[in-house]
Amino acid sequence: MNTQVQKQQLLYKGKAKSVYETDNADYLILHFRDDTSAFNGERVEQLARKGQVNNKFNAYIMQKLAEAGIETHFEQQLSDDEVLVKRLEMIPVECVVRNYSAGSLVRRLGLEEGMKLNPPTYELFYKDDALGDPMVNESQSVSLGWATAEQLAQMKDLTLRINDVLTELFDRGDMLLVDFKLEFGVFKDRIVLGDEFSPDGCRIWDKETKKKLDKDRFRQSLGDVIEAYEEVAKRLGINLD
Ligand code: 5GP
Numbered sequence: 001m002n003t004q005v006q007k008q009q010l011l012y013k014g015k016a017k018s019v020y021e022t023d024n025a026d027y028l029i030l031h032f033r034d035d036t037s038a039f040n041g042e043r044v045e046q047l048a049r050k051g052q053v054n055n056k057f058n059a060y061i062m063q064k065l066a067e068a069g070i071e072t073h074f075e076q077q078l079s080d081d082e083v084l085v086k087r088l089e090m091i092p093v094e095c096v097v098r099n100y101s102a103g104s105l106v107r108r109l110g111l112e113e114g115m116k117l118n119p120p121t122y123e124l125f126y127k128d129d130a131l132g133d134p135m136v137n138e139s140q141s142v143s144l145g146w147a148t149a150e151q152l153a154q155m156k157d158l159t160l161r162i163n164d165v166l167t168e169l170f171d172r173g174d175m176l177l178v179d180f181k182l183e184f185g186v187f188k189d190r191i192v193l194g195d196e197f198s199p200d201g202c203r204i205w206d207k208e209t210k211k212k213l214d215k216d217r218f219r220q221s222l223g224d225v226i227e228a229y230e231e232v233a234k235r236l237g238i239n240l241d
């Protein structure tokens with residue numbers, strides 16, 4: 001893919017990213033904004049540098065996944081806050097894997113936070129803001145036409161492989177990858193990882209102190225949100241300049 005793609009009209013404005021069409025029907029440009037939202041968009045704030053930090057963070061992770069043989073939509077970082085990606089037909093199901101208990105699992109089952117989950121849990125959520133992204137299962141996803149059973153099996157396999165790759169990566173920076181959410185889509189009949197991987201969509205704790213280094217700092221008003229994202233990036237060796 002060459003860099004000569006021209007940005008065209010806004011296709012979709014999400015909570016943290018804007019998606020632009022290009023003059024090539026197979027590619028889109030994602031713009032990472034500083035907008036930070038929680039509680040299904042109820043609380044939105046601008047956090048300086050977030051767009052750039054997440055764009056560079058995502059580029060690094062997507063390249064690491066590609067090196068591990070996982071196909072992603074990432075093509076090329078275009079600027080501090082823009083990336084060129086393949087245009088996927090998105091599957092409206094979010095894939096969540098958890099290595100430790102936290103977040104909605106803790107609330108749903110009345111668990112203590114921080115229990116090791118062995119093997120990791122795997123959950124699906126239907127991507128629908130109006131419904132608050134409800135938890136769904138594979139049977140519902142197939143019956144409602146969101147994905148085929150084969151696609152869902154591939155998504156699960158890929159998510160668990162990604163968990164293995166990233167757990168090791170974060171471990172090397174003395175961090176625990178607690179949980180994360182992925183979104184997949186179809187590109188030329190193949191299941192490909194889409195959306196982004198950044199501290200907005202995962203939980204990362206310091207291995208020793210269990211200090212939260214992810215978007216929970218925003219959700220729980222702990223402060224120093226972007227400083228924590230930058231610390232994670234530094235520990236992974238990501239250049240944010
Ligand atoms: P939980 O189900 O505990 O709220 O979320 C599990 C993991 O998936 C967390 O790392 C959380 O950040 C991520 N996640 C779940 N839903 C969303 C979402 O709609 N947007 C983002 N950015 N992350 C999500």
